[in-house]
Amino acid sequence: MLHRFANPARFSRIAATMLPWVAGVTAILFIVGLYFALFASPADYQQGETVRIMYVHVPAAWTAMACYTFIAAMSAISLIWKHPLADIAARSAAPLGAGFTIIVLATGSLWGKPTWGTWWVWDARLTSVLVLLFLYLGHISLTHAFDNPARGAKAAAILALVGFVNIPIIKFSVDWWNTLHQPASLTRLDGPSIDPSMLTPLLLMGVAFTLYFVTMLLVRMRADLAATKARALRLNAAE
Amino acid sequence: MKRKHQRLLLVLGSLGLVGAGAALVLTAVEDSLVFFYTPADLAERNITDDRLFRLGGLVEEGSVQQSGSTILFRVTDFTGTVPVSFNGVLPDLFREGQGVVAEGTLGTDGTFTAKQVLAKHDETYMPKEVAEALKNSGRWQNGAATQ
Numbered sequence: 001m002l003h004r005f006a007n008p009a010r011f012s013r014i015a016a017t018m019l020p021w022v023a024g025v026t027a028i029l030f031i032v033g034l035y036f037a038l039f040a041s042p043a044d045y046q047q048g049e050t051v052r053i054m055y056v057h058v059p060a061a062w063t064a065m066a067c068y069t070f071i072a073a074m075s076a077i078s079l080i081w082k083h084p085l086a087d088i089a090a091r092s093a094a095p096l097g098a099g100f101t102i103i104v105l106a107t108g109s110l111w112g113k114p115t116w117g118t119w120w121v122w123d124a125r126l127t128s129v130l131v132l133l134f135l136y137l138g139h140i141s142l143t144h145a146f147d148n149p150a151r152g153a154k155a156a157a158i159l160a161l162v163g164f165v166n167i168p169i170i171k172f173s174v175d176w177w178n179t180l181h182q183p184a185s186l187t188r189l190d191g192p193s194i195d196p197s198m199l200t201p202l203l204l205m206g207v208a209f210t211l212y213f214v215t216m217l218l219v220r221m222r223a224d225l226a227a228t229k230a231r232a233l234r235l236n237a238a239e
Numbered sequence: 240m241k242r243k244h245q246r247l248l249l250v251l252g253s254l255g256l257v258g259a260g261a262a263l264v265l266t267a268v269e270d271s272l273v274f275f276y277t278p279a280d281l282a283e284r285n286i287t288d289d290r291l292f293r294l295g296g297l298v299e300e301g302s303v304q305q306s307g308s309t310i311l312f313r314v315t316d317f318t319g320t321v322p323v324s325f326n327g328v329l330p331d332l333f334r335e336g337q338g339v340v341a342e343g344t345l346g347t348d349g350t351f352t353a354k355q356v357l358a359k360h361d362e363t364y365m366p367k368e369v370a371e372a373l374k375n376s377g378r379w380q381n382g383a384a385t386q
Contacts, residue, residue: 042366042367042368043366043367044364044365044366044367045365045366045367045369045370045371046332046360047332047360047364051364054364076250079246079250080243080246080247080250081243082243114331115330115331115332115358115360116330116332116357116358116359116360117328117329117330117331117332117355117356117357117358118355118357121274121357122274123274124272124274161250161253161254161257162253162257164254165257165258165261169261169265176265176272177269177272177273177274178273178274178275178276178277178295179274180274180275180340180357180359182359182360182361182362183362184362185362185363185364188362193362193363193364194363194364194365195364195365195366195369197366198364198365198366
């Protein structure tokens with residue numbers, strides 16, 4: 001099963017067929033999601049219109065953590081089963097994850113100032129998300145730190161797996177310790193504490209962000225495969 | 240055992256060790272990971288004078304008083320209550336029954352002098368109409384979702 005998709009040529013073919021569909025659905029979901037988030041949903045009883053920041057902030061946070069989990073899984077596959085496609089998947093995903101993390105930190109800061117009265121505090125949730133950004137940046141740097149790409153991939157894969165310990169810390173930081181950041185609204189034992197009129201745009205944006213990640217990942221992996229092939233051809237021609 | 244099985248065990252074992260190590264470190268430094276102490280925490284800890292720390296809880300109903308430019312209120316967690324005095328700009332969300340985190344020092348008279356007051360937002364999101372409907376039907380739980 002793993003070997004079937006690990007064939008780069010086959011992967012490239014499947015990705016090329018999938019891309020227009022995934023990209024199209026992503027665009028539609030963004031249009032519908034943003035319409036609901038910005039126009040067709042009510043203001044919050046306490047935060048007022050500031051609540052709309054949540055429809056970008058929370059999906060970006062989900063995607064940033066899902067992307068890191070994906071990189072960790074790809075790193076394990078790369079280290080254990082030595083699939084070259086897993087390395088390509090990991091290094092294609094890292095800059096996307098870093099981007100999502102920057103969106104989380106920026107929108108959170110913009111929300112924090114009017115709501116809490118501060119741009120930034122060093123509580124466990126905010127600090128662990130900042131650590132996530134540094135893990136992404138470290139992963140990107142390590143990937144490119146060696147002349148031999150295979151060594152860079154191996155070092156980055158080890159960092160990704162060690163850093164994976166941060167993901168449950170981010171998720172449960174708000175439950176384990178007192179934080180200024182509020183606990184989860186969706187994954188609660190007694191059901192979501194978000195009104196359905198606000199949950200709809202949030203979930204739409206969540207799916208839109210996830211599909212945007214998938215689209216960009218497919219594009220970047222195909223570009224990476226093409227670049228690797230071009231380099232190999234150039235080396236052959238030079239000999 | 241094949242090479243890839245060895246590598247699988249190595250990766251799983253290392254992950255387990257890293258996880259256990261992180262859990263031990265986080266348990267050991269738990270005190271500094273906590274963003275604020277509640278009034279009940281204060282009773283258990285000996286906070287020495289002039290030590291800067293954060294106090295969190297709900298603004299007690301009916302406790303907010305203005306005397307000159309100083310605002311006086313009480314922070315409660317329904318177990319303990321601490322009087323707070325603050326001279327500065329309050330966040331918009333500051334109101335009675337709302338969660339707050341105040342940074343400052345505890346005086347010998349038991350009054351907390353805040354240098355900064357932040358509003359804590361809970362995880363409840365709803366339109367104004369729903370909030371009013373809940374209040375009218377008596378199903379409103381004030382501050383139930385704090386922390």
